Amino acid sequence: MKLSLVIPMMNEEDNVKPLFEAIKKALKEIDYELILVDDGSSDNTVAKMKELSDQRTKIIVFKRNFGQTTAMAAGIAEAKGDLIATMDGDLQNDPSDIPMMIKKLEDEKWDMVAGKRLKRKDGFFLRKIPSKIANKLIRKLTGVYISDYGCTLKVFKKSVAKNLELYGELHRFIPVLATLNGAKITEVGVKHHARVHGVSKYGIGRTFRVASDLLLMIFLEKYRQKPMHLFGTLGIVSFIIGMGINFYMFMLKLFGHSIGTRPLLILGIMFTFIGIIFVVTGFLAELIVRTYYGIGDKKPYTIEEIYQGEKK
Numbered sequence: 001m002k003l004s005l006v007i008p009m010m011n012e013e014d015n016v017k018p019l020f021e022a023i024k025k026a027l028k029e030i031d032y033e034l035i036l037v038d039d040g041s042s043d044n045t046v047a048k049m050k051e052l053s054d055q056r057t058k059i060i061v062f063k064r065n066f067g068q069t070t071a072m073a074a075g076i077a078e079a080k081g082d083l084i085a086t087m088d089g090d091l092q093n094d095p096s097d098i099p100m101m102i103k104k105l106e107d108e109k110w111d112m113v114a115g116k117r118l119k120r121k122d123g124f125f126l127r128k129i130p131s132k133i134a135n136k137l138i139r140k141l142t143g144v145y146i147s148d149y150g151c152t153l154k155v156f157k158k159s160v161a162k163n164l165e166l167y168g169e170l171h172r173f174i175p176v177l178a179t180l181n182g183a184k185i186t187e188v189g190v191k192h193h194a195r196v197h198g199v200s201k202y203g204i205g206r207t208f209r210v211a212s213d214l215l216l217m218i219f220l221e222k223y224r225q226k227p228m229h230l231f232g233t234l235g236i237v238s239f240i241i242g243m244g245i246n247f248y249m250f251m252l253k254l255f256g257h258s259i260g261t262r263p264l265l266i267l268g269i270m271f272t273f274i275g276i277i278f279v280v281t282g283f284l285a286e287l288i289v290r291t292y293y294g295i296g297d298k299k300p301y302t303i304e305e306i307y308q309g310e311k312k
Helices: 013-026 045-052 068-078 095-107 124-142 170-180 204-223 227-254 263-272 274-294
Strands: 003-009 032-038 057-062 083-086 112-117 154-157 185-190 303-308
Touching (some): 003 095, 013 045, 032 068, 068 170, 095 112, 112 170, 170 204, 204 227
Antiparallel strands (some): 112 154
16 A cells, blocks of 8 residues: 555544545545544544545544544554555645655655645734744754644655654654654645634644643753763752752851751752752653553553445
8 A cells, every 4th residue: 555644633524525525636546545533523523434434444533532643643553554644634734735745755765754834824923923933943952954843744654654652742743753763854835725614623822732842852852862961960060059059058057157047058958859850750751651652562542443434
């Protein structure tokens, strides 16, 4: 099979029919499978997908909402194609761009081709401006120079997609994750349409989650194979500051001053212990999560059913 197209879906019942039509028209010359992952829809999205599915379609239904990244990971795990493409189910991405992206990937020997939304049809203040700031910050801090991290439309070699280790909300950082695995990536301009049906599932509130994930990406990029370079440096700096303060307090005590009630003593102890504990605990927790899901083929989601469409 040439291509597996993975699409997370959540409460998109009005978009299901035009999505199927657009995909069939765009990929009619390609041997493909369509993997739709329902991420806990509360409307008739699943019923609509089953109604319109054919032998190329596989529908994965989650028992509840697990998030876009998890839905994407589940779809990629089920994919059989030599190439894997991802896109949103709201028809803002255009599947007609996929053949062009495949050609670029194969002709120029890339491992991943990411979409860059041209003439983006989203709100200026709540979507475009925060996105531009986030993209610039991610490029600066990770050194992975992709213009549009928020575009879900991407095409990968199977070997790249299967090793992304997606969990949490890391779908925004797929180019960084791919680069960490040695993939050669590029981007190409793609069409972007205004949403016609339904409402966006994402708002300005995701800014803080993106910032947290960015810290994790920086850690993974620079220190995942040498964490003591980070923790050791922080530990030494914190220890020196804390011990410097404590030595000063000790000298005061030797000269007869009372130090038991001085805030500076508590500050010295805090510099020595508490700050480094918070940092280490946060990063170690992330490493534990990666180990948990990486060993024993554990999955961070529960599937209600997998429906295989029939020939029509």
